[in-house]
Amino acid sequence: MKLSRDRILETAVALADSHGLEAVTMRRLADELGVEAMSLYHHTPNKDAILNGIVDLLFLEIAAELRPTEGTWAQQLRARILTARRVQVRHPWAPALIATRAAPGLPMVTYVDGAIKLMHDGGLSYDLIHHAMHAFGSRIFGFVQELDDNGSGNESMAEMAALLPNLVAMLTEVQHDDPDSTLGWCDDQTEFEFALDLLLDGLARAAEAGAIRN
Amino acid sequence: MKLSRDRILETAVALADSHGLEAVTMRRLADELGVEAMSLYHHTPNKDAILNGIVDLLFLEIAAELRPTEGTWAQQLRARILTARRVQVRHPWAPALIATRAAPGLPMVTYVDGAIKLMHDGGLSYDLIHHAMHAFGSRIFGFVQELDDNGSGNESMAEMAALLPNLVAMLTEVQHDDPDSTLGWCDDQTEFEFALDLLLDGLARAAEAGAIRN
DNA sequence: ACCTGAACACCGTTCAAGT
DNA sequence: ACCTGAACACCGTTCAAGT
Secondary structure (H helix, E strand, O other), X not given: OOOOHHHHHHHHXXXXXXXXXXXXXXXXXXHHOOOOHHHHHHOOOOHHHHHHXXXXXXXXXXXXXXXXOOOOHHHHHHHHHHHHHHHHHHOOOHHHHHHHOOOOOHHXXXXXXXXXXXXXXXXXXXXXXXXXXXXXXXXHHHHHHHOOOOOOXXXXXXXXXXXXXXXXXXXXHHHHHOOOOOOOOOOHHHHHHHHHHHHHHHHHXXXXXXXXXX | XXXXXXXXXXXXXXXXXXXXXXXXXXXXXXXXXXXXXXXXXXXXXXXXXXXXXXXXXXXXXXXXXXXXXXXXXXXXXXXXXXHHHXXXXXXXOHHHHHHHOOOOOHHHHHHHHHHHHHHHHOOOOHHHHHHHHHHOOHHHHHHHHHOOOOOXXXXXXXXXXXXXXXXXXXXHHHHHHOOOOOOOOOOHHHHHHHHXXXXXXXXXXXXXXXXXXX
């Protein structure tokens, strides 16, 4: 069978599944494909591109398992996140790998865009949604800084608006509220405290409602 | 100045601070100390032990900055966590490094023990505290599986009870509630959903209370 | 006892060469 | 065009040798 980018990525996922992420080296991966390590460079620029590729594959797998659900925005978002988790449990290397990615691929950003749509349709303000994204994991929103990097100006913004309407809508509005520089307009400290207080308030309520000191 | 474990660890922290965690290689670290790479092995078994050591240093730094605070358990815990965050912001490599550690050192576990005490003194049940630890970061509680590894039986448990009374109290009680095997008695799925619902409920309340669709 | 230099078994990647 | 082998500049670590 001919070597191809797809075959490389699929083999890399299988290798990470069976032997862990640290087994995914260029030499071992080539071995698994019955080829020399240097052949891989004919279908991918470097190892980092392969790792980005398998993260894309992961989010495509998540997208394929998403089902429309009934209920409130919270119930729908809950189902969505549990689907993502189910897939990641099948690929235990995923969280650590995602954490090391510099810029997220389109499949991951599309997943986020869908989450934003659920919340916005549910009536949440973009400002609150923005805080929520940070609270669910500051990592999942780490791509914000990159948005200006991969395209120069309005053209790519227009393309992106077609592809990721909810994400772009949120970004433009939140950016408008806080007219500082486009880079670093997320206040990490504020977001950290927002998530912290969400958890603390929830715990306090659980403590009052439920069994105090059982 | 003579080479020593302490000098190695302090230099490793300084190197990670100034040039990132990836700059901390045995050769570079030795260079910084004006010594050959192999000399390091006379004061530490391997690189992993050095990395464990600088995580210990980090939590000792956190401990040194903790101040007794007034207020509810939630306010005290909030202050504690913000202190930990302040120190980690000074050492940006910390979160990623902590995530890779297999077993946490005593300084980190002591930090957790203090957090448990705050909550228990505040009237929270150990069961709720246990959920809370997972919610604040499943990683911070990852050492549970290791508890049986590093000591064989009751002796080390007695020693640990003296050093970490709150942690041991919580573990024995939660373990008693769920008399399955000592290993893996934390249901990851349950803990994940607990944290998820805490966040979703908090967001829903924020959406109802605040500006809906601004 | 502590430190050193050469060496080993790995990495990702470059480069010139093959077909 | 696609693939290969040798080579380079790195890793962590072992081992025999120095003092």
